[in-house]
Amino acid sequence: MIVAELKEIREIRNLIDRYAKILVVGCDSCVAECAAGGHRETMLLAAALKLSYKNDNLNPVITEACLDRQCVDDFIEGIAHQVPEHDAILSLGCGAGVQALARVYADKPILPALNTLFIGETEMRGIWQENCLGCGQCKLGHFGAVCPVTRCSKKLMNGPCGGSKGGKCEVNPEIRCGWDMIVRRLDALGELDRLSEYVPPVDWSTSHSGGPRLIVREDQKP
Amino acid sequence: MKTESRLEKVLASGQFAVTAECGPPKGSDANVLHEKGKHLLNRVDAVNVTDNQTAIVRMSSVAASTILKGLGHEPILQMVTRDRNRIALQSDLFGAYALGIRNVLCLTGDHHSFGNQKQAVGVFDLDSIQLLRTVRDMRDDGKIIGGEDIQVPPKMFIGAAENPFADPVSWRVVRLAKKVAAGADFIQTQCIFNVDRFAEFMKQAHDMGLTEKVYVLAGITPLKGVAMAKYMANKVAGMEIPDELINRMAGVPKEKQADEGIKIAVETIQMVREIPGVAGIHLMAIEWEHKVPEILEAAGLDKRPAI
Numbered sequence: 369m370i371v372a373e374l375k376e377i378r379e380i381r382n383l384i385d386r387y388a389k390i391l392v393v394g395c396d397s398c399v400a401e402c403a404a405g406g407h408r409e410t411m412l413l414a415a416a417l418k419l420s421y422k423n424d425n426l427n428p429v430i431t432e433a434c435l436d437r438q439c440v441d442d443f444i445e446g447i448a449h450q451v452p453e454h455d456a457i458l459s460l461g462c463g464a465g466v467q468a469l470a471r472v473y474a475d476k477p478i479l480p481a482l483n484t485l486f487i488g489e490t491e492m493r494g495i496w497q498e499n500c501l502g503c504g505q506c507k508l509g510h511f512g513a514v515c516p517v518t519r520c521s522k523k524l525m526n527g528p529c530g531g532s533k534g535g536k537c538e539v540n541p542e543i544r545c546g547w548d549m550i551v552r553r554l555d556a557l558g559e560l561d562r563l564s565e566y567v568p569p570v571d572w573s574t575s576h577s578g579g580p581r582l583i584v585r586e587d588q589k590p
Numbered sequence: 591m592k593t594e595s596r597l598e599k600v601l602a603s604g605q606f607a608v609t610a611e612c613g614p615p616k617g618s619d620a621n622v623l624h625e626k627g628k629h630l631l632n633r634v635d636a637v638n639v640t641d642n643q644t645a646i647v648r649m650s651s652v653a654a655s656t657i658l659k660g661l662g663h664e665p666i667l668q669m670v671t672r673d674r675n676r677i678a679l680q681s682d683l684f685g686a687y688a689l690g691i692r693n694v695l696c697l698t699g700d701h702h703s704f705g706n707q708k709q710a711v712g713v714f715d716l717d718s719i720q721l722l723r724t725v726r727d728m729r730d731d732g733k734i735i736g737g738e739d740i741q742v743p744p745k746m747f748i749g750a751a752e753n754p755f756a757d758p759v760s761w762r763v764v765r766l767a768k769k770v771a772a773g774a775d776f777i778q779t780q781c782i783f784n785v786d787r788f789a790e791f792m793k794q795a796h797d798m799g800l801t802e803k804v805y806v807l808a809g810i811t812p813l814k815g816v817a818m819a820k821y822m823a824n825k826v827a828g829m830e831i832p833d834e835l836i837n838r839m840a841g842v843p844k845e846k847q848a849d850e851g852i853k854i855a856v857e858t859i860q861m862v863r864e865i866p867g868v869a870g871i872h873l874m875a876i877e878w879e880h881k882v883p884e885i886l887e888a889a890g891l892d893k894r895p896a897i
């Protein structure tokens with residue numbers, strides 16, 4: 369899923385202060401799972417904004433709404449009836465959700481309420497871990513299902529750097545060394561031999577380095 | 591001989607080699623290189639020119655290597671993959687060779703979060719092993735990445751770094767083997783303070799036949815004082831300093847600690863010289879270049895072979 373975090377109220381206020389009627393729109397998919405932009409967080413943010421404006425003796429119209437998915441047109445249309453009567457939309461979707469709203473509601477300002485961070489998993493309640501950078505050519509099969517592109521701070525392909533210590537990455541003792549995980553896992557699986565082979569330079573053209581990626585599938589078109 | 595490198599000639603002749611480190615200035619003052627370099631001139635076989643070490647912006651290693659070469663040094667150009675993609679790295683290799691540089695040390699580099707440009711993009715297009723292979727393929731096959739031919743390929747004597755003290759331990763010699771297979775002609779190790787663990791690493795390397803294929807230069811860093819010892823033990827990535835050494839430093843009065851640090855360095859040099867497979871030392875006297883002559887003299891290594 370996509371993992372995001374709520375921006376500071378002050379930053380959000382800077383983005384929306386110029387509007388009198390604001391539609392606050394959550395997304396009940398990924399960003400609900402990471403407790404950043406789901407139904408609950410949308411209600412909380414709307415309440416926090418109202419309070420913040422009240423403290424400044426201001427009283428803009430703030431309306432809450434939440435879509436099941438903010439990145440798919442069929443769902444986005446769910447707020448079509450509310451959009452015209454507002455000046456702007458504050459989105460609690462991920463970056464994709466914000467941009468999808470902007471494409472559909474082309475004449476409305478759409479502002480982000482979240483900072484979108486990464487593709488990751490819920491490791492446990494309250495802990496989300498980044499583990500895929502969408503490189504476009506999945507290499508997990510060679511690395512014991514631990515992603516060296518994402519979990520190694522230097523995207524190393526041929527083994528750990530000299531800074532790996534006690535299972536931690538040199539960048540920050542809070543970060544596990546991805547290569548320590550790769551070596552341990554393959555060792556446990558009896559497949560360490562996978563790592564003795566030289567891994568040639570990565571073809572980054574399938575990643576974002578090749579420009580924004582687009583998939584066109586004729587078989588899926590209506 | 592694979593190259594015109596002086597360092598290669600010294601090592602191939604079987605003589606114990608000495609390299610040292612010279613960090614380029616934070617700025618454009620070439621005099622700094624002159625000043626630091628004069629303590630090393632004719633006292634070491636080659637000088638490592640660091641590449642924005644610990645991700646602090648400094649004069650480029652290609653420029654500083656060229657200046658040092660002009661002053662009579664044999665530079666080892668350090669190149670990290672942190673800041674340049676494969677286009678820039680290969681281009682700089684062409685340029686460095688054209689400028690007369692004959693040695694290169696291929697590194698990934700410390701993460702930029704350590705330095706003074708923490709907001710930078712970390713490039714890491716290649717890793718150090720892929721860079722090694724790239725430099726080797728240029729020299730031996732005359733090709734760049736992707737297989738295109740080069741006119742006048744750079745012929746570099748190729749080095750890599752290895753840290754015998756990092757984790758996972760079982761992996762360190764495997765990584766050394768990978769570096770050798772990718773093209774490393776020589777290895778400079780991380781600073782050695784734990785000689786026993788280094789000896790164990792060398793034994794494994796020896797048993798795998800690696801010391802036949804690569805020259806290992808043992809990394810030596812003199813400690814200036816107990817504060818530096820503690821700082822390095824706790825803050826520098828991949829460093830291991832045994833408590834006994836820290837206690838030994840702490841056990842002498844402050845004004846004597848520098849001398850004690852030098853004594854430890856000289857003892858370490860003597861111990862690593864005895865370890866089979868060690869072909870030389872790499873002396874990293876960080877911002878202490880003027881102590882290099884004294885250390886080498888005390889270790890009996892001040893006379894460099896004439897090549």
Ligand code: SF4
Nearest residue numbers: 500501503506507515
């Ligand atoms: S290898 Fe690429 S696609 Fe696979 S997990 Fe890593 S970044 Fe994602």
Ligand code: SF4
Nearest residue numbers: 520529537538545546
């Ligand atoms: S310590 Fe581990 S995760 Fe961090 S950069 Fe080095 S190999 Fe990668």
